[in-house]
Amino acid sequence: MATDFVAVGGGGAKRRRVDARAAKGEEAAALPAIRISALPDELRQRILAHLPLKEAIRTGALALGWRDLWKSRWIHCSSVEIHLRSRDDVRRELGALPRPRRRLDRFSLIVDICKLSSSELRCFLDYAAECRVEVLHVETRKSSVAENLNFHLPLSSPFLASLSLRRINVAKMYYKGAQPFHALEVIRLHFVSITATAFMKMMALCPNLRALDLRGCDCGLTGCSITWSKLSFLPTNVRSVTVAECDGTASLEWAYLPKLHSFLYRGSFLDAPFSLPGDATLANLYICLGNSISECYGIMRFNRALPDDLSGLTVLTICSNALPAASPFPDDGVIPQLPKLSNLYSLRELQLLMLDMLAANLADIYVFLKTCRCANLERLFVHLPKSESYDPMEATLDEVGEEPTEVALDNLKIVKVMNFNWRHIEVQLVSFLLRKATSLHKLLLVSPNVSPLNAAGVQEADLLLLKEALDNGKIMLSESDDAATQPYHSEVFIEV
Template sequence: MMIDFIVDTDKRIIDLELLISAHLLGFVYRFVSDCMLQYMEGTSGKTDSLESTEGRILEDESLDRFSSLPDNILNSILSYLPTKEAVRTSVLSNRWKYMWTGILVLDFDENCFCGKGENSRKREKMVGIVNRVLKLHFGHVERFKLVFYPGKFKSHISRCLQFLQTSGVQELDLDFRGESQEAYAGYGWYELPSCIYDLGSLLVLNLKNCTMGVPLEFKGLKSLKTLCLSDVYISGEQLSILVSKCEVLQNLTVHCCKDIENIKILGPHTQLQSLKIDGCCVTLGELEIDAPNLLSFDFTGWVSGSPMLNVPRLLKATITQSSKNSLDGQNEKWYLEMAMNLSKLVHVESLSLLGFFVKFLAKGEAIDQVPTNFLNLKKLALKVNMTKVSEVTTIARFLGCCHHLEEIVFWLDQHHPELTWQFWDAQVPPYCVVDYLKTVVIKNFSGLEDEEAFVRFLLMCAKELKKITVSCYESMRTERRMQTALEKLAKVERASQNVEMVIDFDSNQDLNGDKYLYDDSTDGLSEYDYGYDYDYDDDDHDYDYDAFEIEDYFSDQDMILNLFLH
């Protein structure tokens, strides 16, 4: 009987196979682990065959029922297990012996195989395991993940990646961790082989800790929709070539990449919908984005020139200016240009101006250049010092430009406090605050009088306010200043009769307000993440078989199994 399950939150239909996989994953994982213990404790080591243990293990009726499932269902379930645990299921019965060889997901994580710290013998063993698993695997691979410290094994890694050329891999996740230590030891960063650029089946590519050199003959990854580069050595020119030839690319993340002085996403790139650039250079010389269908833009850093943005359909923008030292190093013209650049974002629905952005707007007459027509803006996040006159004036002016604002988030910055200035008591409330504002979040509240005055202003003026959350430092819970401020706020006469005020004492406050990302999507989990996170570690049993002392008559299958029994 076929059953469709409809999830109301995102209107997606989840097929029966994946649903069974997700719900039974916990049982399978525990069951496999228990059977492995039975196998190891009930045999005499290497001499007992798989067949001699099959009858004993099958005494458990749950396994018999589980084994009756079709192969495609079992393969899907095994794909949710770590590869190491999926191979271990081969001990269960003859039917299960080679079941794992068709799994859709291959996950080789050095942390799982070798533990923490450098261990040359375990790393050699892991290389042997990977080689044998790839030799026995058949069929296509949907997802391939490798987290490994290459060192002297770079040639093995290249052969491993060549396997992917015929596998039809759709999602590739490579993290060559520890490369900074390797470079110091003389091995250098791992440079991706040219075969990576020929994987035409790729939909998702995540790269970390490596060097990219796009070949001259590169024709593009025609199916690639998501590209994430983190701690990757790649020049701005090479990045532009790479992106321009990925014609259906929808999501691009460039995080802490080295050797990038300029970023230019040109074309126009009509398919790009999400772009995140984070900490790639102390100062970018140029930033040009030509993406007419871009919906989300997240930038952290500093641009010395004037950014050129063609993003007419942008809905969400997060701009974090990260260079405090450059505040006093720019002339008045630069601040004016930066404020005028906000005109390219007037159509957004969600805007976050974090880091030192408000401090820049508060310089000189920059605020006068800010557009006055943010007609679509519904969500706003700002970092501001409520005790600094220039910044308070700036945000008051900015609120007046947001006509239909429904949600605001403020990170309060208490640096350089000035004398108490009761600005908000005399301030005429903006139209959006009175008639539209519904949700307020105040972060890093410390009980200063000016902070209290701002919260009081919102409570007294916002007629449609539903909820206001005041987050405070846990360490200030018992301070008299904080208690006094909260007592005063509790007694304020509120314009909205339905407003709920929540006081949240949190020891993990975000001191910098460097990020506030609105996530309106309902598909936040990746395709392979259904909320399960299993990390099996059997501390009570130490199965110490030397992989290189196994008898020659063992097949590759038996050798891999014994390699995993540790």
């Protein structure tokens, strides 16, 4: 125990000082500790009422009694949801907004009617801003409504953390006098018409943006396709970008995004390509292309669009149209160059979205697994096309070629195959995985046919291998999806 050393004429004074401090320590130890969790719920709710929503939710980690306390941090409802179906609803809902204004977690406005004016929309948005709303959602259900309404950023909303707009016009967004939204971390724009100028201004007002989700966006009122090269002006804190079925080019090539770790893309790469910063260090990547890049030009273009180093990638979802990108290509016309997908040393989870499953597709899978050297892969998800979604006529086994011997899947523990229909190409894939994955714990087959009823053309050795795995419990059959085993990118095809 630390003591104060005081020299006042002898050792007695020093001893008395030490004894006094020891006595005080014993007295303090005898008093019961006052813990914050022992406070009445009413007082703890008052504490939470002064915290932003995100911080209030995090208090659930303090103790069991705090876990769901944030949901009742206000006596009154902390969420307002309005659905306008007629002109009468507009006046009634504006008049029924709670007064006096109180702080809101979430404000949602859904518009069905065609005659809502931009000034009336502004009244709802101003109310939400004055309530210091944290989650704001505005949606129209009809295209005719979206054409007549202009979304305006609230002039001041210091707690706004998430903004979601769906089917609304932002092309003529009014933002003069708007203050930076320092708390805004998530922006979702779905089927939104927005000009490049408005988009750049929105990004400039959100310096701490972490996630940007763009789906089905264009600049409809200007009559031209927006060029998403303005994504180069994204705030430097952005960690996740989603671009799905948007017009124009999703170019982040010249953006400075040191924290970018997630990129999700769905679209026609040849018509609306993407490009990522060469120095990006992605942790997860999702690629679903609307067309094949099997030609050399498409493969080279796709390869240039990827970051230079993918060795830190841990989760990858890729569709069959993009699998040819794993093939070496002649970059200078003579010497084959290894693709950027060849250095996936850190990959732990792979999801294959098979838009077709013929012999050529199985050959692409073989080349991909051989080239990418996924030695540390632990989880593999394969989504086969549904039987009615592709040509059931199958090619011969000879077109696949020999199985690659260099594939190392020694760490693969879980495999899940969706829409398995016992076609010989599918059986050949599963038997290949059984042979290569020496540490496999379980292989889940989600199939409408729980028994191999349609095994025509399957080689006897492959069929025997599957039956043996069924008998010893390594293969598990199910007619429905197992919710307990889901991929990291659980939204298989990004909804647009």
